[in-house]
Amino acid sequence: MASLFSRDRTLGHSRRGSFSSSSSTPSSLSATLFTMPSTASSRFSPSKAAAAVTSSVSLSPLPSPFGDLTPTLSATDLRETAHEIFLATCRTATGKPLAFNSGNGSSSNGTSVHPNSTSSPSNPNSPSLQRSLTSTAASKMKKALGLRSSSSVKKAEGSPSPGSGGKGKKPVTLGELMRIQMRVSDAFDSRVRRGLLRMSAGQVGRRVESMVLPLELLQQFKSSDFTDHEEYDAWQKRNLRLLEAGLLLHPHVPIDKSNAAAQRLRQIIQGALDKPIETGRNNESMQVLRSAVMNLAGRSSDGLLESCHWADGFPLNLRLYEVLLESCFDVNDETSIIEEVDEVMDLVKKTWGILGLNQMLHNLCFTWVLFNRFVATGQVANDLLCAADSQLAEVAKDVKTTKDPAYAKILSSTLTAILGWAEKRLLAYHDTFDHANIDSMQSIVSLGVSSAKILVEDISNEYRRRRKNEVDVVRSRIDTYIRSSLRTAFAQRMEKADSSRRASRNQPNPLPVLAILAKDVGELANNEKDVFSPILKRWHPFAAGVAVATLHSCYGNELKQFISGITELTPDAVQVLRAADKLEKDLVQIAVEDSVDSDDGGKAIIREMPPYESEGIIANLVKDWIKTRVDRIKEWVDRNLQQEVWNPRANQEGYAPSGVEVLRIIDETLDAFFQLPIPTHPALLPDLMVGIDRCLQYYANKAKSGIGSRNKYIPTMPALTRCPMEKKFQGVFKKKEKPVNTQKKNSQAAVTNGNDLSGVPQLCVRINTLQRIRMELETLEKRIITLLRNSESAKVEDFSNGLAKKFELTPVVCVEVIQQICEAVAYKIVFHDLGHVLWDYLYVGEPSSSRIEPFLQELEQNLTVIADTIHERVRTRIVADIMRASFDGFLFVLLAGGPNRAFTKQDSQIIEDDFKALKDLFFANGDGLPTDVIDKFSTTVRDVLPLFRTDTESLIDRFRRLTLETYGSSAKSRFNFPLPQTTGQWNPTEPNTLLRVLCHRNDETASKFLKKTYNLPKRL
DSSP states (O other), rough: OOOGGGGGTSSTTTOOOOOOOOTTTTOHHHHSSSSSOOHHHHHHGGGGGOOOOOOOOOOOOOOOOOOOOOTTTTTHHHHHHHHHHHHTHHHOOOOOOOOOOTTTTTTTOOOOOTTTTTSOOOOOOOOOSSSSSSOOOOOHHHHHHHHHOHHHHHHHHTOTTTTOOOSSOOOOOOHHHHHHHTOHHHHHHHHHHHHHHHHHHHTTTOGGGGGGGGHHHHHOOOGSSSSSHHHHHHHHHHHHHHIIIIIISOOSSOOOOOOHHHHHHHHHHHHHHHOOOSSSOOOHHHHHHHHHHHHHHHHOOOSSSSSSSSSSSSTTTHHHHHHHHHHTTTTOOTTTTOOTTHHHHHHHHHHHHTTTHHHHHHHHHHHHHHHHHEEEEEEEHHHHHHHHHHHHHHHHHHHHTTTOHHHHHHHHHHHHHHHHHHHHHHHHHHHHHHTTTHHHHHHHHHHHHHHIIIIIIOOOHHHHIIIIITTOOHHHHHHHHHHHHHHHHHHHHHHHHHHHHHHHHTSSSSSOOOHHHHHHHHHHHHHHHIIIIHHHHHTOTTTHHHHHHHHHHHHHHHHHHHHTOOOOHHHHHHHHHHHHHHHHHHHHHHHHHHTTTTTTTTTTHTSSSOOOOHHOOOOOOOOHHHHHHHHHHHHHHHHHHHHHOTTTTTTEEEEEEEEHHHHHHHHHHHHHHTSSSOOOHHHHHHHHHHHHOOOOHHHHHHHTTOOOGGGGGGGOOOOHHHOOHHHHHHTTTTOOOOOOOTTTOHHHHHEEEETTTHHHHHHHHHHHHHHHHHHHHHHHHHHHHHHHHTOOOOOOOHHTTTTTTSSSSSHHHHHHHHHHHHHHHIIIIIIIHHHHHHHHTSBSSSSSGSSSSHHHHHHHHHHHHHHHHHHHHHHHHHHHHHHHHHHHHHHHHHHHOOOTBBBBBHHHHHHHHHHHHHOOOOOOGGGOOOOOHHHTHHHHHHGGGGGGGGGHHHHHHHHHHHHHHHHHGGGSTTOOOOOOOOOOOOOOHHHHHHHHHHHHHHHHHHHHHHHHOOOOOOOO
């Protein structure tokens, strides 16, 4: 055998033949490799029919991982070809004729006579094939692999072995045994032996490895050698398809597309498949065929010419060898290997020379055949599984000694198929194994993790390059199996618990689903610890710990979902929490016991089991309750504010109904919170306080919606103009008399505003409502303290640190919103509601004839109504804002009143007297605003009014000086002053304020200055 490894068929040579894994799609070819064809009995000679026992087991093998062949080669084709190769390689190398055994020519001593020869051979030249089957010694191979003896099965079943005595006819030689094991007929076997004898007679001394067997057989037989033409036609086509597969489709040495021999052979085969050619010696068509075949078969990648490469290309060689290895299984008992396996295997290995195989490929193929037979026979023969596992250990050793990419590819596809099958069961091992078949689990796990280890550590370049020190492949796989299977088992228990709940729903006080599930999960954990963990602990030191951590996580997820669906602590919730607490303690106990010998004392596993913590769950429930209540309050605020009309007559207190209602709901929410059966009121109260605080803040912000700022009511300043000469002013206002109907927009009209949501009364209701909320916050804070003191869970420190005594957001927001609304009310009254007096009358034309009195009368009426409507704590605030707005309006008329207003120096006294009257209105003989408040807001007006009594020349000089100071070099030219920007911030030292006084000065000097400096028009 050693000589076989020195030739170019050894694995050391690169093989680029085509092969691929077919594990994803069942192959009809591989599915029938193990089964007897339905026509097998008809092909056996009558004398041998009793020996060909059909399979008693319905085989369901896996698709071959060695790759797909062309669909033209059937399972029968492969089996007959494998038998031919087997017979050919069992010849001796002496060149003497090969003896054969026929159904009609057997001698009593086991030798056979050629039916067409004139003399019988002296000795058979295949002593191994012709050796009598008399040995009953136990097989060394079966013993080494731990395979059971088939004799026990035979005795139990009463069926004879191919190599033992029995009622039926039995084989008496190894050759006859192999014929039966290969399931070929007597006629086929005899014909092959006859052809081999003819070949050896004509080619004395030629090695079988140097022959292309299908070609040689085609030359040895003609149609007359067959009983009928159909049989001959099928035989010829099989050999031609085999040549096509070995030399064209799956060649050992890749073929160039332009290879003439390949093209010629392809044409010959195609033509012969359509119309059979004449075979036999001295035939022209055979000579052409032989030339093309030998040209292709003689090619070698290393220059050696002693071999013919016709059946050693992948995957053809592996599929043929797979068939040969399958012959080691007893045809009477598909789960048992024959007793003569040692002798048979020695003969089978002789085919390596033709098939280009070696010990490594044999180990891999034999591993697959053992494993596949276990699968195909219903997964009951555990000794086959153990044998496959033992063989895989040999494969693991082989992998360390080779870097051949072709072998790595075959290895990868084979191990991937094994691993895929194993993981399909291990990822849900609770469904796969029970007490009846638990013995097979260890071997399946071993196969799975060994395959994974080889695939990752020895084949994966990524692993070798970067991850060798980072990944424990075996432990990682076992971890995955445990977690996956337990998640599946948990889901099944969940469904079972749900069914139990539905079945008991009509009974009194049925248990909640999660309470039932907790009990079932506890039982599942104990079963895992007792049955599966002892097996898995061989590969994972913390198998039980990983299992309970997985169950803990699964149940925890369900528990969270259960809690998220409730808003209060119901009896069901209490039952579930108690059951969860007990389950958690049991799971943690198993994890601790499993990890007692670990380096970290089980801390890593325990970290995977975050506590359920009933108190924390209750806290989450209460937080959800708080969130729901707060969201409900917010939704209510939105809904009611959309309907709120801020009616001042809604109640005597002048508050909006929505404000009163929101306070009532908050009060009810606090009562409901302190009635919850929980021990954590002090800890969770701040969450409720924050939620309520935000709701009130939201209400306050919504209450100012649509009001806008004071700028909404202040009109746009008209463009600057200069006044005409004084006589023209007199002409303009000569017919001006005291205006009439200044009261047409009386105070009642200004105050009532119909259904205007932004009317002054409605704005006052908004202010009152926010003030009421602001005041009620103090009452709420005191009430919360009282409720907290009455709570059983309250502690002294809960009060010493001022817990939940204050609302933080609402008071500040209420003050800001009240201030904004007050300001809006003030500017609305002055600039909008009294605009017909302020803009259309005050100082229009002759100042002495259009003084402030009408404005004061209507303003006083508005103040009276507001004083009667607004809350007393806000009254001073809003009156002060109205006063400030009045002062701003007064200055606006004086400085931005447009071309209809013009003042002489003498008019300054009228203006000052009117302003004093305006201040007196708010002082109200001491009953109004304090003097210091009035003085504070009147500062700007007091500073600007002296400009109206200043002479024009002084104003012009001051304007020039201030402009130069403000704008620098750009204002040096006397007649090129830049136009000051209008800021609206009036000040006697600001150029724009001085310019506007000049624009309204009824004076020729001022008019000329403005004309020359800025070319201002007299009118808009």
